[in-house]
Amino acid sequence: MPKAPVSPMAPPASFKWSRRVFLLLLSAFVLTPLFVMISSSMKPLQDVQGAFSWIPSSFTLQPYVDIWTTVPLGDYFVNSLIVSVSATALSVVIAIFAAYAVSRYRFRGRKLFTVTVLSTQMFPGILFLLPLFLIFVNIGNSTGIALLGSRGGLILTYLTFSLPFSIWMLVGYFDSIPRDLDEAAAVDGCGPLRTLLKIVVPAAVPGIVAVSVYAFMTAWGEVLFASVMTNQTTRTLAVGLQGYATQNNVYWNQVMAASLVVSIPVVAGFLLLQRYLVAGLTAGAVK
Amino acid sequence: MRQRLRRLRHPRGALPYLLLLPALALELLIHLVPMVVGIVMSFKQLTQFFIRDWSAAPWTGLGNYRMAVDFSAPVGQSLLNSFWTTCCFTILSVGLSWLLGTAAAIYMQDAFRGRGILRALFLVPYALPVYAAVITWSFMFQRDTGLINHVLVDQLHLMDEKPFWLIGDNSFTALVVVSVWKSWPFAFLTLMAGLQNIPRELYEASSMDGAGVWQQIRKITLPSLRPVNQVLVLVLFLWTFNDFNTPYVLFGKSAPEAADLISIHIYQSSFVTWNFGVGSAMSVLLLLFLLLVTAVYLFLTSRRRDADA
Numbered sequence: 001m002p003k004a005p006v007s008p009m010a011p012p013a014s015f016k017w018s019r020r021v022f023l024l025l026l027s028a029f030v031l032t033p034l035f036v037m038i039s040s041s042m043k044p045l046q047d048v049q050g051a052f053s054w055i056p057s058s059f060t061l062q063p064y065v066d067i068w069t070t071v072p073l074g075d076y077f078v079n080s081l082i083v084s085v086s087a088t089a090l091s092v093v094i095a096i097f098a099a100y101a102v103s104r105y106r107f108r109g110r111k112l113f114t115v116t117v118l119s120t121q122m123f124p125g126i127l128f129l130l131p132l133f134l135i136f137v138n139i140g141n142s143t144g145i146a147l148l149g150s151r152g153g154l155i156l157t158y159l160t161f162s163l164p165f166s167i168w169m170l171v172g173y174f175d176s177i178p179r180d181l182d183e184a185a186a187v188d189g190c191g192p193l194r195t196l197l198k199i200v201v202p203a204a205v206p207g208i209v210a211v212s213v214y215a216f217m218t219a220w221g222e223v224l225f226a227s228v229m230t231n232q233t234t235r236t237l238a239v240g241l242q243g244y245a246t247q248n249n250v251y252w253n254q255v256m257a258a259s260l261v262v263s264i265p266v267v268a269g270f271l272l273l274q275r276y277l278v279a280g281l282t283a284g285a286v287k
Numbered sequence: 288m289r290q291r292l293r294r295l296r297h298p299r300g301a302l303p304y305l306l307l308l309p310a311l312a313l314e315l316l317i318h319l320v321p322m323v324v325g326i327v328m329s330f331k332q333l334t335q336f337f338i339r340d341w342s343a344a345p346w347t348g349l350g351n352y353r354m355a356v357d358f359s360a361p362v363g364q365s366l367l368n369s370f371w372t373t374c375c376f377t378i379l380s381v382g383l384s385w386l387l388g389t390a391a392a393i394y395m396q397d398a399f400r401g402r403g404i405l406r407a408l409f410l411v412p413y414a415l416p417v418y419a420a421v422i423t424w425s426f427m428f429q430r431d432t433g434l435i436n437h438v439l440v441d442q443l444h445l446m447d448e449k450p451f452w453l454i455g456d457n458s459f460t461a462l463v464v465v466s467v468w469k470s471w472p473f474a475f476l477t478l479m480a481g482l483q484n485i486p487r488e489l490y491e492a493s494s495m496d497g498a499g500v501w502q503q504i505r506k507i508t509l510p511s512l513r514p515v516n517q518v519l520v521l522v523l524f525l526w527t528f529n530d531f532n533t534p535y536v537l538f539g540k541s542a543p544e545a546a547d548l549i550s551i552h553i554y555q556s557s558f559v560t561w562n563f564g565v566g567s568a569m570s571v572l573l574l575l576f577l578l579l580v581t582a583v584y585l586f587l588t589s590r591r592r593d594a595d596a
Contacts, residue, residue: 131321270414
């Protein structure tokens, strides 16, 4: 979003210089780990076992080959992908319905619902980790539905993590879509669900994209529940990545290569769609 | 047509509830029921013998709570230590993240060459999966092979001996640095969105009156950001106070005492001893503390906003 300078006067030199210095230092702070990640992922093993060097003694892409065999990274990748995509899809659909109800209807309990859902966002994960663990164990024992250690259990859990924020952001978005459109659709004979699908959803695409990115990132990066609720076959990247570091020999070049590989899908997606996220946040904040 | 009209009128009362049902059911199943179960658990003597059938565990009244807050015994003492560590950590991390985010957002409010690239770069730490980011930092903090000691000792000669960063007292510093690196972009992103809502005319009018940039920041930008800041600081506080991922990935299963954050403390005392009763009691105490802080914070900040208005 290009923007003309806010003030007609050019900012004074003191402002410009402090801006340069500040942004330079901040960029160095942000860039250093990214540089370490990239450069170390292309180092031979002896480079990462001795004193640190900024530049690899020789460039190699071998770590990118080895990461798939040292630990079953491919399996973890598939697990993370299945869990994150399912959790995102489900949570976005559920959030769209809920946000539509909150935005378009006045009903008893509307305020209570909003407050309850939002306040679950603030509760510490550790608070429901233990009970949820026990509930899943007991559901497994009494019904035979194995939620613990299964992808299903993790999907259910993750989708509720992004639900509150998604609902809140979509309500803000839906509110900004003129109701006249709904009414016109109703006159044309559309029921409420058709109106939602044909009118409101297409107009709210940027908000829905933003919410999807957020939900995917949340699921892709979660560690706490993944560490307790997965087993050898359902392990996700969040837990699996530690496999390189628990052996006697830490293959730091492979750790860095694997970190880079697992980051690319989310970082690329996020950077491509970040302006939707900013727009979504703005819509939420206006409310 | 008639059928359609009937359908529209008939479920009208129930429709919003039907739309809410999936969200409500899931929130109940994953959040609210476990919370109630957690509160029940905290009153039970829930040791490893009862994990498979926790309803059989004997009641112990306030026993778990007494154990958690008995500050003369080891369990209570370490909980208190963890609580103070978490408080210091949260204040430092939230303060620094907010400061960096605010400064960056304000400096980047006006267009200049390279702004788009910088903005994308600054958002990378937020987009990066937590474990990938933290694992990279843990490599940088390695004593013998890490970048930090290489720069401090080998290149700048600030110290004679290479310190340990991931064990001992230095681990607190390491934790704060990683946490700030990870969370300041969220402050930046939110404040950038907030800045877009400030009407341009305010700046134009004030510069007609001869106000300089610094004055505009103090008189227009910062006050306009107050509603955004009210939510932002609260959210940052809650996330940071409850942070589990950063210490868990940075230190592995055993966090050093100087960096023993409350979430990891509860996790360890629950899953190492399998005493879920005491773990739940600690979680409930944590929740009560967070509710109290949130209530006081909202009360104070809202009152100030009303007074300003």
